[in-house]
Amino acid sequence: MARELVTAPEAAFDEEEQRLFRARMWALLKRRVRWETMGDASSLRIEQAEELLRSIAFTLNAYLQYTGEERRVLLTGDLNDLLLKGQDMLSALVRETKTLYDEARCAVRDFGNLSLRDTLRNIGGFFARYQPLSYAHQIPADIDYQLSQPVSESAEGVLYIREYLRRLLFENAFLARFSQADVCAALERYYGDYREPLVNLFEPVAACALGLSILDGGVRTLQIDPTQLSALEKRFQALDDADARALLDRAASRVLTRLDLLTPFSLSYLQKSARALLPRIRAAQSLSGVFPTVNQG
Amino acid sequence: MDEMMKNMPKSVEDDEKIFALARVNAAAEQIGLTLTKGQMLALVQAEERALLNAGRVEFGEGVLPKLVYAFCDSPCIADGEYFAVLRELTELFYDLKNDTDGALSDDELVDVMARVFNGRAQGSVAYLRDLSPDDLYQMATGAYRED
Numbered sequence: 001m002a003r004e005l006v007t008a009p010e011a012a013f014d015e016e017e018q019r020l021f022r023a024r025m026w027a028l029l030k031r032r033v034r035w036e037t038m039g040d041a042s043s044l045r046i047e048q049a050e051e052l053l054r055s056i057a058f059t060l061n062a063y064l065q066y067t068g069e070e071r072r073v074l075l076t077g078d079l080n081d082l083l084l085k086g087q088d089m090l091s092a093l094v095r096e097t098k099t100l101y102d103e104a105r106c107a108v109r110d111f112g113n114l115s116l117r118d119t120l121r122n123i124g125g126f127f128a129r130y131q132p133l134s135y136a137h138q139i140p141a142d143i144d145y146q147l148s149q150p151v152s153e154s155a156e157g158v159l160y161i162r163e164y165l166r167r168l169l170f171e172n173a174f175l176a177r178f179s180q181a182d183v184c185a186a187l188e189r190y191y192g193d194y195r196e197p198l199v200n201l202f203e204p205v206a207a208c209a210l211g212l213s214i215l216d217g218g219v220r221t222l223q224i225d226p227t228q229l230s231a232l233e234k235r236f237q238a239l240d241d242a243d244a245r246a247l248l249d250r251a252a253s254r255v256l257t258r259l260d261l262l263t264p265f266s267l268s269y270l271q272k273s274a275r276a277l278l279p280r281i282r283a284a285q286s287l288s289g290v291f292p293t294v295n296q297g
Numbered sequence: 298m299d300e301m302m303k304n305m306p307k308s309v310e311d312d313e314k315i316f317a318l319a320r321v322n323a324a325a326e327q328i329g330l331t332l333t334k335g336q337m338l339a340l341v342q343a344e345e346r347a348l349l350n351a352g353r354v355e356f357g358e359g360v361l362p363k364l365v366y367a368f369c370d371s372p373c374i375a376d377g378e379y380f381a382v383l384r385e386l387t388e389l390f391y392d393l394k395n396d397t398d399g400a401l402s403d404d405e406l407v408d409v410m411a412r413v414f415n416g417r418a419q420g421s422v423a424y425l426r427d428l429s430p431d432d433l434y435q436m437a438t439g440a441y442r443e444d
Contacts, residue, residue, distance in 0.1 A: 030356045040402030042357030043394060049354045 017075055028079045029053050036134060051135055058137035058156055059086035090132045093158050098127055100165040108172045111184060112195040119145035126161055147171065148203045148273045170266055171202035177259040178205065182222045189292040203273060204292050209259075210274050211291040213251040219258050223294045233287050241278065248274035314341045317358040318365065325369035330379040332365070343384045351391035360390050360403060367411040373420025385422045386410065396430045401437050409437040 013021060032052050033044055044052075060079070063086030064071060073082065101123055110116040122142045129140035137156040143164065148171060151163045175183055183205055187194040190204035209219040214235060215228050224232070236244055252270040256262040280290050287293075318337050325331055332340070344359050364386050368374065374382050393406055401409070410425060413436060418424035428436075 033356045037399070037402075040404070041394070041399065042359070042403060043348065043353045043355045043391065045395065046352050046354050049356075 012071060013075070020075055024074070024079050025053070025056065028056055028083060031080060032056060032134075051138075055134055055136045055138075056083060059083055059090060059132075062086060062136075062157075062159060063089055087133055087136070090136055090158055093162060094127065094130065094132060097158055097162040097165065100162065100169065101127070104165050104169055104172070107176075108168060109175065109180070111175075111180075111187065111201055113145070113199070113201060114196055115198050116145045116201065119143055123161060123165070130158060132158065144198060146198060146200050148200050148206070148276075149269055166265075167269065170261075170269055171200075173261060174202060174259065174266075174270075175205055177261065178220060178222055182220075186222045186292045189294065206255075206270060206273050207277060207291050209255045210248065210251045210270075210277070213254045213258075214247060219255050222292075224291050225294050226288075229287055229291060229293050232291060236281050236287075241282075244278055244281070245275055248278065311338075311341050314344075314359055314361070317362050321362040321365045321369075325365055329370035330374060330376060331369070332380060332383075336380045340380070340383055340387065344387050347388040347391050350388070351395055353391050353394065360407065361387060363403065363407045364390065367407050368414070371411070371415050371420070373415055373418075382420075382422065386414075386425075389422060389426055392426075393430075393433065397433060398430070400430070400434050405437050406433075409433060412436070 029049065029052060033042075033049070036052065037044070060074065060082055063069070063082060064073070066089060105120060105124070108116070108120060110120065119142070122144075126139070126141035131138070136158075139157060139160050141161070145168075147164065147167050149167060151160055151167065155163055183201075186205050186208050187201060190207075191197070191199050194201065205222060208222045208224060211224050211228070211232055212219045212221065215224075215231055217224075217228065235247075239247060249271050252274045253262070253267060256266050256270055277290055281287060284290055315334075315337050318332075318341065319334075322332050322337065340361055341359070344355075344361055348355055361383070364383055368379075368383065368386065390406065390410065393410070394403075397406065413425055413428070413433075414420060414422070
């Protein structure tokens with residue numbers, strides 16, 4: 001995101017405006033350095049100066065993104081004033097994100113998965129270590145647990161954490177619609193060991209629910225038998241990719257409706273996860289590697 | 298260096314640095330060693346190189362005015378050595394800023410460099426260079442004790 005601020009206006013501004021923009025950013029950085037060093041030093045290590053500049057760029061960009069102000073304000077407005085407003089906005093976002101985190105700590109079931117357990121604990125440390133005034137772009141937390149739809153790598157600072165928690169809370173809300181025993185059984189069928197490795201708990205359960213929805217089965221059972229698996233294989237074989245994607249999209253909508261979880265965010269999320277199954281469906285010799293299947297007999 | 302930093306303008310142009318240096322140099326004329334215009338320009342350029350070598354970026358006038366003010370009346374510098382010593386001290390200053398990692402302000406560092414240079418170092422920049430960051434910090438805060 002910090003790079004978008006510099007590269008996007010660099011593209012939008014003409015050469016003279018780019019020079020003006022860089023001069024204004026430099027003046028702002030000088031001011032921040034004085035604040036950071038309390039006037040005790042007039043030079044910094046390059047790496048430290050770069051981090052401060054990234055933080056400024058991130059904060060200004062986040063402010064523009066959230067307020068919808070035109071980028072031209074970077075050339076005409078009081079940059080220090082914009083930076084202060086951006087910092088206030090980030091501080092408010094930190095409080096909001098802390099609330100999300102408190103919710104996640106209470107609500108998220110880790111099913112014994114160590115990576116999820118550790119990640120949840122580590123995110124708590126973020127709030128103590130995060131410095132929105134000086135290093136707003138940094139993410140001082142180890143986030144190992146992989147979401148089904150990872151947060152974009154261009155997201156930084158508290159914006160990354162906020163989005164991560166939002167997605168994690170959705171994945172958890174989805175899993176919470178099923179009995180713990182059924183979820184664990186589906187995870188075991190799919191992964192074998194789902195506690196130690198870095199695996200995502202949501203995906204196999206979502207795949208199961210999607211498969212059952214396509215077959216008009218009861219989505220909450222999380223059980224696809226070999227006969228049903230064969231029916232799924234035939235169904236996908238008969239469709240081209242465009243129709244298969246449409247089928248998966250509709251299945252996502254039906255699943256969320258049945259689970260009473262349908263929102264624009266949840267629909268977009270589950271549809272992306274559903275569509276991500278298609279390349280694996282096409283490549284798989286057997287769909288039991290895509291849809292967790294119960295053995296019969 | 299990061300792309301963003303590479304494209305940034307200089308904080309203070311060389312002319313302004315030379316002007317700041319000339320102001321202090323003029324004041325120093327009354328009490329001690331002085332620099333020629335050519336030497337001032339060469340020192341400003343040497344400071345740029347010292348910053349580059351130390352991996353630092355300057356946001357103000359640089360350290361030269363402070364060094365001139367602190368060393369212009371040093372009893373350990375002969376007239377003919379003044380320029381060369383200042384050049385060495387400039388390089389050493391930025392290395393020590395890295396070594397002490399912000400523990401000493403610019404003023405504190407220049408002050409302890411001058412005190413040690415004029416005192417136990419007897420005019421040796423090499424002696425200053427060999428001091429550990431801990432020793433320097435303790436000398437700056439008055440806590441240093443010789444074994």
